[in-house]
Amino acid sequence: MTTPVLEARDVTMRFGGLTAVRSVDITVNSGEIVGLIGPNGAGKTTFFNCLTGLYVPTEGTVSFRGKVLPPKPHLVTQAGIARTFQNIRLFANMTVLENVLVGRHTRTKEGLWSALLRGPGFKKAEAESEAKAMELLEFVGLAGKREHLARNLPYGEQRKLEIARALASEPGLLLLDEPTAGMNPQETRATEELVFSIRDKGVAVLVIEHDMRFIFNLCDRVAVLVQGEKLVEGTSEVVQADERVVAAYLGEPFEGDPGEAEAAEVAAAEAAAGSGGAESAGTKGEAQ
Amino acid sequence: MTNTEKSPVLPLPAPLARPLAAAGAVVTIASAFMSWTWTSDFPGDLTVYGYPAGLQVITLVVAAVALVFLLAGYGVRGLARINPSGSDNTAALFALGTFVVVWFTVIAIAVDLGGLVNVDPGGFVAAVGALLLAVGALALPLDRRPAEPALRGTAALGRALRFLRLAKPAARPAAPSGAVADRLAITVGTALGLVVFTYGIGIDNDDSETFIGYAIAVGFAAWALVHAGLLDRYARISARHRGFAATLAFAAAAVFPFTQSDDHNANVGVNILIFATVALGLNIVVGLTGLLDLGYVAFLGVGAYAAALVSGSEYSPISGAQFPFWAAALTGMAASLAFGVLIGAPTLRLRGDYLAIVTLGFGEIFRIAVNSLDGDSGPNITRGPNGITQIPDLNIFGFNLGEPHQIAGFTLGRFANYMFLMLIVTAIVVLVYTRAADSRIGRSWIAIREDETAATAMGINGFRVKLIAFALGASLAGLAGAVMAHVNYSVNPQPYQFAGAAPPNSAFLLAAVVLGGMGTVSGPLLGASILYLVPEKLQFLQNYELLAFGIALVLLMRFRPEGIIADRRRKLEFHETDQLDVPAQKTLTDEPAATRAGA
Structure with a gap:
């Protein structure tokens, strides 16, 4: 029996006159991996920021396990949503272990007084945190590098560390923002395995990604965001078959024969502008 | 790591170099x-035969140490231990130090007294001996960076350093040492530190020349010990026995008053301790949490004024109240804490430079307010520029800190008593700092410093955590202020400004933290000692002092941006090539190598 973990209802985010996200509904059930895809600038990260309290949505509500989330990032994490960032944001000058220990912040309570007095409770909590952190480092395969500075890790391991740090807050839902960006196929494959094993730990996952193979292998459901609006949501087959999705990524299929006059006009324009314009239009289409 | 080569700076016949240097050293010692x-x-x-004084003592010591390291190069048994790197750089740097000290002295004599005619034969003998020593030592096979084909856009200073091209020799693997040997090494190191520090503090305030010679000698000695690999080894050993090293350091500081016949130096000592303690408190705010506080000295002032008001001084508007010390200290802390929260609460919600501007403003407002609360332009609380004077001495458990006491045959004066009290306060602050830094709250401070957005996404309430750091820093300054009010007999608005020629002021406090090394314990303590002693001993600088400090700080930021004592993290941050866990890379520029030579 699946229960909804995250319910975003009618989330709208406006920056002045620009509507970055328009009435998006998303539900993530427990034990589910949900993908969020869309062309660049579709509002995926903005939507993530709305979910995690970095932005306060202009309209709509986000609720986690039935409770509406407060609009403060640290309270959202406290409630049980952890995230990674699109451009890695580790604590660069802290060690690998310390990074994960910071992630434990919400699950420990020792304040300044307990740190100064160093009672048995403090020592127990520190030892417990460290054991949990080491467990997570084992899980992502970084246990051997606990004393390294985060900034010295290779790129792929930094991504892993960010995931370990997020998991340290014992979340019910993990938001991954492009976890495989810049990875080679082997690393992507390893990340896929990692996300599956995170799901097996009982953590629901919502993932933004551009790598379609990764997304369609991984996700139970995929939502497509285009220009701030949710276009379609469903299983991989449904999404892949949807014409509007194809259109959003590859452009409208060419319909109808251009009239002779129009063709001549285009030819004249191209001759005037040289071949540069045509080429750049071509690469643009491919990139999308 | 940059590769090094063994080559002499000066081309002399190889067998000649070491005897020449050794002879020079002997001549210098004799002189x-x-x-x-x-x-x-x-x-x-410096006129007496057979009895070295002032700069002669410094020359004697440095030349003797140079001689010892030269002999170590001959493979004399037992001497290899003092030069773990086995490099002749150590001897060469001590030789250079001797040379600079001697020639500085001779030139200073000629300039001060008007002509070389004032230099006695001994001075000329010293100059020649030191020259031979330096020339001989520079002809030794030294660890150097290979010559570079082209010097592009280098400043004159860089060119001079490149002429020497001394490179820190690679460390040799250390033989495992027992706990007893380690503790012995720490004891010896601490004792040496105490002797050197005591000598520096004991130099008469009018003897600027002697202090400059002392500073030159200490600078070269530190450089030499880095090249000997001794400082690295010492740091490793004391990191292994941290509690022991800290206890011993405090013991050494407690011994200091016993070595002084004059209470004046104890006064310098207690003022250094106050300054250093406040700098350490500021380090929580600046070094750990990364909040730039430009008005920190105001919290010291709040603590001092609060303690003065309840001290029982007849000039205090509430002169009836005479709190015992613990209550006065708590009053000072509470007042500073209240002001810290008052300033912090509205501004810490913002990010970036707002806090710097607000604290700068607060610092000035505090000074102007205490100047104005004199009964004319406001209620009479602080007696304006006159300040609250005649603060009675503290009496703790029947022990009057104002009177000299006899302990084991030593007479300990008023300032020595206060120095012991201040040592306890410093120990408390060190304890608070280290314990807070190594805990959940300390980690969240560092996380905020590193990346506030990521820190809040990890569930850290940025505002709350920053406010705790700010309030803790403020209350520690208040505690130091409470002692300071009693040490100085009085409080007045004058010292609590943003920048001035003498510590404490906000700019000096910040400089002490940056100079010593942000995020460390010993860094701000060392930085504060230097920044207190230098203006005290070099009175002739006077108006140029701030200029000199500015230049010194710029040079520091260029050559050692992590400060004198590097935080483990910062060291890795600024000197990427020092990392062990990245493959060695050939750098395109010579920046890191030059930095190491400058360090």
């Missing part, structure tokens, strides 16, 4: 027992 000038007008009285 220290001769008269260098005919008149005792020159500071330190």
Whole structure:
């Protein structure tokens, strides 16, 4: 029996006159991996920021396990949503272990007084945190590098560390923002395995990604965001078959024969502008 | 790591170099027992035969150490231990130090007294001996960076350093040492530190020349010990026995008053301790949490004024109240804490430079407010520029800190008593700092410093955590202020400004933290000592002092941006090539190598 973990209802985010996200509904059930895809600038990260309290949505509500989330990032994490960032944001000058220990912040309570007095409770909590952190480092395969500075890790391991740090807050839902960006196929494959094993730990996952193979292998459901609006949501087959999705990524299929006059006009324009314009239009289409 | 080569700076026949240097050292040592000038007008009285004084003592010590390291190069048994790197760089740097000290002295005699005619034969002997020592030492096979084909856009200073091209020799693997040997090493190191520090503090305030010579000698010695690999080894050992090293350091500081016959130096000591303690408190705010506080000295002032008001002074508007010390200290802390929260609460919600501007403003407002609360332009609380004077001495458990006491045959004066009290306060602050830094709250401070957005996404309430750091820093300054009010008999608005010629002021406090090394414990303590002693001893600088500090700080930021004592993290941050866990890379520029030579 699946229960909804995250319910975003009618989330709208406006920056002045620009509507970055328009009435998006998303539900993530427990034990589910949900993908969020869309062309660049579709509002995926903005939507993530709305979910995690970095932005306060202009309209709509986000609720986690039935409770509406407060609009403060640290309270959202406290409630049980952890995230990674699109451009890695580790604590660069802290060690690998310390990074994960910071992630434990919400699950420990020792304040300044307990740190100064160093009672048995403090020592127990520190030892417990460290054991949990080491467990997570084992899980992502970084246990051997606990004393390294985060900034010295290779790129792929930094991504892993960010995931370990997020998991340290014992979340019910993990938001991954492009976890495989810049990875080679082997690393992507390893990340896929990692996300599956995170799901097996009982953590629901919502993932933004551009790598379609990764997304369609991984996700139970995929939502497509285009220009701030949710276009379609469903299983991989449904999404892949949807014409509007194809259109959003590859452009409208060419319909109808251009009239002779129009063709001549285009030819004249191209001759005037040289071949540069045509080429750049071509690469643009491919990139999308 | 940059590769090094073994080559002499000066091309002399190889077998000649070491004997020449050793002979030079012996001559220099002998010259220290001769008269260098005919008149005792020159500071330190260098006129007496057979009895070295002032700069002669410094010359003697540095030359003797250079000689010892030269002999170590001959493979004398037992001496290899003092030079773990086995490099002749150590001897060469001590030789250079001797040379600079001696020639500085001779030139200073000639300039001060008007002409070389004032230099006695001993002075010339010293100059020649030191020259031979330096020339011989520079002809030794030294660890150097290979010559670079082209020097592009280098400043004159860089060119001078490149002429030497001394490179820190690679460390040799250390033989495992027992706990007893380690503790012995720490004890010896601490004792040496105490002797050197005591000598520096004991130099008369008018003897600027002697202090400059002392500073040159200490600088070269530190450089040499880095090249010997001794400082690295010492740091490793004391990191292994941290509690022991800290206890011993405090013991050494407690021994200091016993070594002084004059209470004046204890006064300098207690003021250094106050300054250093406040700098350590500021380090929580600046070094750990990364909040730039430009008005920190105001919290010291709040603590001092609060303690003065309840001290029982007849000039305090509430002169009836005479709190015992613990209550006065708590009052000072509470007042500073309240102001810290008052300033922090509205501004810490913002990010970036707002806090710097607000604290700068608060610092000035505090000074102007206490200046104005004199009964004319406001209620009479602080007596304006006159301040609250005649603060009675503290009496703790029947022990009057104002009177000299006899302990084991030593007479300990008023300032020595206060120094012991201040040592306890410093120990408390060190304990608070280390314990807070190594805990959940300390990690969240560092996380905020590193990346506030990521930190809040990890569930850290940025505002709350920053406010705790700010309030803790403020209350520690308040505690130090409470002692300071009693040490100085009075409080007045004058010292609590943003920048001034003498510590404490906000700019000096910040400089002490940056100079010593942000995020460390010993860094701000060392930085504060230097920044207190230098203006005290070099009175002739006066108006140029701030200029000199500015230049010194710029040079520091260029050559050692992590400060004198590097935080483990910062060291890795600024010197990427020092990392062990990244493959060695050939750098395109010579920046890191030059930095190491400058360090």
